[in-house]
Amino acid sequence: MIFNSVVFAIFYIVVTALYFILNHKYRWMLLLAASCYFYMAFVPVYILILGFTIVIDYYAGIYLEKTLDAKKRKQLLLCSLAANIGVLVFFKYYNFLNTNLSILFNNFNAQTPLPFLTILLPIGLSFHTFQAMSYTIEVYRGNQKAEKHFGIYSLYVMFYPQLVAGPIERPQNILHQMHENHPFDYGNMVDGLKQMLWGFFKKLVVADRLSIYVSSIFDHAEVHNGSSIAIACLFFSVQIYCDFSGYSDIAIGSAKTMGFDLMTNFRRPYFAKSINEFWSRWHISLSTWFRDYLYIPMGGNRVSKFKLYRNIFIVFLVSGIWHGANYTFIVWGALHAVFNIIGVMVTPITKDMHLKLHVNKKITDIVRQLFIIVLVTFAWIFFRATSMENAFTIIKNLKTIGEHPFLGESISNFGHCVLAIVLLFLIEYKKEYLSEKFNFFQHPNIFIRWGSIISMIAAILIFGVFNGGQFIYFQF
Amino acid sequence: MSQFLKRFLLFILVLIVTDQIIGFCLRQLYFSQHKGQFAQTTYAIDSANQDILIFGSSRAVRHYSTSILSNTYGKSCYNVGRDGQQIPYYVAVQDVIFGRKKPSMVILDINTWEFSINPSRYEKLSILLPYCHKHPELVKYVELDNPFERYKLLSAIYPYNSSLFIAANNKIFENKIPSDDKGYDPIIRKMNQAGITYTKKIIAQAKIDNEKKQPKIDSLSYSLYRQFLQKCVDAHIATYVVISPTIVPETPNERKDKLLSITKEFPAVTFLDFSSSPNYNDHFEKFADIFHLNKEGSEEFTKELLVKIGKLPQ
Incomplete structure (x- = not known):
């Protein structure tokens, strides 16, 4: 089900x-x-x-x-x-x-x-x-x-x-x-239902919409140019986030309506400024599982540098294998291990970069966030690819970036994709940086509160994809 | 809990009212389109009553010149084909149109790939949702995808899901959308060298994929095909099942054998296969893309079809 x-x-x-x-x-x-x-x-x-x-x-x-x-x-x-x-x-x-x-x-x-x-x-x-x-x-x-x-x-x-x-x-x-x-608790019931609604929005309006474009490109990567593939990779980054965190929101929300508190699984990972931070925001229940039962028993970070790098590498490699029986997942895990190790190595250099460059911290933060998105998106290629051959075809074809992209069988679907990403970004940005402002779902004015909830339901009915099928992580 | 239930019921009431208001606006927008695929579908389902009807997918829409057919026969003609649709859609539309008026001639454009397992074939029937209230006989077809569609139709917004952008675009830029010729919408384009290279790549890949895995047969599509032909035969309609030209010759396959054997059950139905015609195979200049003939190609094909039928001299 x-x-x-x-x-x-x-x-x-x-x-x-x-x-x-x-x-x-x-x-x-x-x-x-x-x-x-x-x-x-x-x-x-x-x-x-x-x-x-x-x-x-x-x-x-x-x-x-x-x-x-x-x-x-x-x-x-x-x-x-x-x-x-x-x-x-x-x-x-x-x-x-x-x-x-x-x-x-x-x-x-x-x-x-x-x-x-x-x-x-x-x-x-x-x-x-x-x-x-x-x-x-x-x-x-x-x-x-x-x-x-x-x-x-x-x-x-x-x-x-x-x-x-x-x-x-x-x-x-x-x-x-x-x-x-x-x-029965009124607060739990209402909060749980709201979280479920947000999960459905992420799954139906964003993830399943993007998946139409992503599948059309990834399934025929050998015939698509770099621009189309770059867009598809970026879309997949958003798709997998919304698919999986959407599932988590529905799971946590439905448990909450019955009074159960499940652990938080995602905290807006694409706002992370380092790979390490990304993993403290992405699939938190799995990252902390590996931390508690694998990383720390191996010595964690209270070991020599070589052993620290070894520990990081093992954890991410196992994480890759955990995801699936395919070399693509192993490479995906290994890539994240390498990114993390390099991250640890360069931290002394990149720390307080804004002071060294005499620029506003916000600028260096945005650059870091964009850089992390690029790295993570690149790694997702292996995660999404059906085989190593497929992954290398995608990477090879990326070199033709700049050519006119294929916008999908239906231009309106591409428009829906862009709209969905813009909506998602605005909501996530508000949650990340303006948590005290624009709390429409919790607003004391019932018209604003109900209006925002009904708007989200209407958005799901108007823009949602209702035959998108299973969640990606079900396969794991 | 009672406080929650009271508020929840009130919320549902407000939600229903909002759904009806937004749904009403979407309905107005949807049915006010005069051009584009939605408008063509609306015409096909609500009004089409011509003597000659052409059923099929985008290949039907692009391949059969209604003017040539109409002028040759001296009868009215309409192309009720629809992009991306397959046999379940043709049967559904046939059900509605035949309930209104039976044509004297039907051309069904079909392809063997329409008979392999493909769930999206039934998912795409969602384009019939806006018409289900006026034509309740369509509900059984949209339920081929999901048995709960009947209940989802209680929402006034749901039937217009994913249609807002297209409908708004068709309405706002109505003057920029080219008019169709009684449902015939030819592609006025020739493949350039890049297009030919791209198409060859896709064909080569498809060949590899097909060799790796033979597609499984969708028995429901065959039974719907049989149902389509039966309805035409029962109404004594001159029926032509046509596989229109393809860019590469079609290799023999199990799906085609089954298609032929079902067609043979209806001796009154004429089956015409152009998929291996040397006039079109590898003639990239007659195609607009991998699936569709361009305007010149489709006019040539329509005339050739009429020659085969015996309406035009060789």
Whole structure:
């Protein structure tokens, strides 16, 4: 089930209404049943995979808490991690690894003994696997008590708003909320609905509109000139932001209407002035996951320079692999690693650049922001490309930039794209720099408040794309 | 909660009123267009009653000169083709037009690629949404894409989704939009060398793609095609199914075989295939782009079609 569908609208209304009608002690059952239904709307049988990891991690948590022997505790943690990573590797990376193995074997005139499997990737596998792993790690570290209630633990992994594309929650933030009673709260309901509306705007008006142009260029990159490709790359940067952050807004908003506080996942990343800052604003739940469970255990930044660069490189490489079983994602991750390392290296030089150049700080900030957008956009080429060959074709064709661009099959769609980006920029700029001003959604005057909400709904109906399909991050 | 419900209901009420007001304005704008594709579709659905009708996609719109057909037969003629549309659209429009008046002759321009799996074929039926209130028989076609379309039509804005810019442009710059010739809208352009190079690149790529993966067959499109022919035959209409010229010869494929076998179920229907005609294959000078003949090419083709039908001498 996808958020941008009529079926979800019906599902959401029914589940939320029943949630507040039911007594607190039965609500977990409703949410768990609803989450199962939500997940099974994709490929029903894959719920068994979720069930398998849930059972393993549930008992691992309980035994981790009971066991005092450090060696045994480590073994339990490793068992749980192996089960989760094993499932992830099998479903997501098996065929990719097998392909590479077969290329290797071919070099020695031999054939790989492993068969290729026609398996469909379970939707959101990387997300719920990482969320499940964060639970056992936190129990192992003693930061979280083991959850005794099997139903509540299952709900922690399966909570429908964030089940398939995050935010990847931590047990300390969400598990206790699943035990707590959430009586109906007017403020939560209204704020949650407003956040959902903003998410739908980003998905339907911006992301899905841009995707029409982006797909028309990327899918036939070999025949397009540099200008068209440059526009498509820039559009894709905005598309993926709006697609993913739109999903997060709908997820966070729908959870909020029921009284749950999910973690923030995006903070206007394209206003970042460094790559490091970009990653503190982009997919925050994943960046902090890698920070807490990979970067810091490797020593973080309290190590020698060489080890620091090594740590950064490993984290971003793993992040690339996490996104998908394709060399394009690995290169994307590696590029971000290189950008980050260079960023760390040049920080002493670029710090207080405006003082060195005797110019207004705003100017250097804008230049930095534009530079980061260019770097990130370049890296997105690998993320969006279907293969390395496709990515190199795109980069090769970029050299013809300056020729008249292809504006799409319909010029009106291009006009919609430009309008959508302008609207998005104005709203994001206001949120970033003028947070106290023009708060139309929260305005004390009901005409302005309702007028702005209704305008956004009307904009979605007039300009939205209603057959845009799935969210990009569902594939991960 | 009761406070929320009260306010929410009031909000919904205001939203409905706003939706109706904006929807009314969009409707006025949409139906006030006199030129452009929207205006042509409005005419086709609301008014077309000519003796000869041409159905099809943009290739129908660009390839069949209504004047030549009309003058040759001495009958009225209209081209109800529409850019980007495929068989579900033709059937929907046929349903509405035949309910009003049955023509004496129908030309259906078709292509084999219209029978491979392609969800956008049904998504594009959303262009029928503005007409669903006046022609409720169209609802079943727009529901081929999404079974909830009937309910979405409760919104007055929704039917005009994504049409504002085009409608406003067609209205404001009406004088700059060239008039069509009874639905026939030829492309007055010849491919330059860059266009030819670009087209050759696309053709080469498409060939590679096709070799890699044979497109899957869309059985619903075939059943809609059968339905189209059945309606013409039942109404005793002279029916011609035509594959108009293509820039490269079409290689034999499963979709074409199936198309032919269905057409053979209707002996009264004439099937004419120009996709491998040496008069057009590789004749870049007769094409405006990879898919469409230019004005000269389309006039030559219309005459050649009439020769094949037997209305003009060799």
